Amino acid sequence: MDTQLVQPKQTFMNLAPEKRESIVRAAAAEFAAQGYQRASLNNIVKQLGISKGSLYQYFDNKEALFLHVFDHFTLQVKQYVKASATGNGREDFFDVARQVLLAGIAFIDSHPEYFQVYLKVLFERDVPRREELVSRVRLFSLEYFGPLADRAREQGVLRSDIPSQKVVFILDAMLDRFLQGYAQPHLDGGLALAGMSADRLHDEIDSMVAVLRTGLQPSDMGE
Template sequence: MVTLEVKPTFERLKSDKKQQFIEAAFEEFALHSFQEASLNRLVKKLGIAKGSVYQYFDDKQALYFYLKEYVIAKKRTFMQSAMNIPPDDFWDWLEALFHHGLAFDAQYPVMNRFLYRYSQEKLIPEVAKDMVRYDQEAVDFFSSIIAQQQEKGILKKNLDATIMARLIVQISKTLLETLAPVEDQPNPLGPVIQVSEAEYTQALRQLINILQSGMKKIDN
């Protein structure tokens, strides 16, 4: 896990100035890869001296990882209500969970676009390690839910819960790869997924139906 290096100077900023800085930084990194993102552009937009950034963070990478932790915390809080609801119907619950993620994209498009770009930074070792860790957390979460459903007799007990969980995590990635190309979108700071909700639902249900056909217990 990356250790954040936020300087006390940044924490002492007035809330409105801190928020303005955070929003501008998210926009810069949402529009550009880590290598292409520019602190010069950032300070020009904010109308501050470049030295101010180094009073807040050691370097561009420290700012980058601060933003990552910021949006991860925001998304976890946003998703918590959907994750905590006991899945009385596993498949309806799973679809609703994915739609909750779509709602986060619509409500916080710039932050979610940053997060999507972050996940694509394969050449940064810290990012690669992070993505492995986040994937494992997701697999552990879904494995637990699947095991509960197997005990209730809703899902087949002879299936490996971890393998099924990995397939669900892969569905999330497949949806993004299919529906969310970052380049050449009409609104580069809009939601990552810019298809209609109906199109999203159709694609999601197709993938869930594939899972359901193999996992759902068939009543005799």
């Protein structure tokens, strides 16, 4: 899961970190706004104030640049998600889900262009290696939440008749749709998530997690 989709040229890796970040962010902004096929390397180099030849010294082509942007997106997401955990190994499964959802919102607020790139991958079929890109995101959810679900089932916190993989599927579906709605108002099903105050947004998150808890916990947990 940690392997890169594409390896940038060594000339790119030799750049100062802030220079690499500026290139990736400029590319992400263009891909987020235009999608893969319509994105223009000319626009990217104009934004950066460099020549197209310089960009080709760093990446072989547009596809390589796009895949590196997606690599950067997945790395940032993993960092945000892992930073949201308390790390004591005794977290309530549903509290973890809440913290991950809050981390996702923080990520979108800090890196809106990267999440828009992810949405382009989800909804545009002309993206290179699209199925692989989507699978990598889903695999991370399984790798992260799978062991937590296994432990919660062993502790009797989750229903024993629902396999861990199905629990992760349900949880991932809710998290992904909620974040999509937060990032794109036309995807929020009328919830108006993007315009909510922080307090109301937290209430919505608590409501979503409560629904998960009601459906996934054993019936005797509340007795």
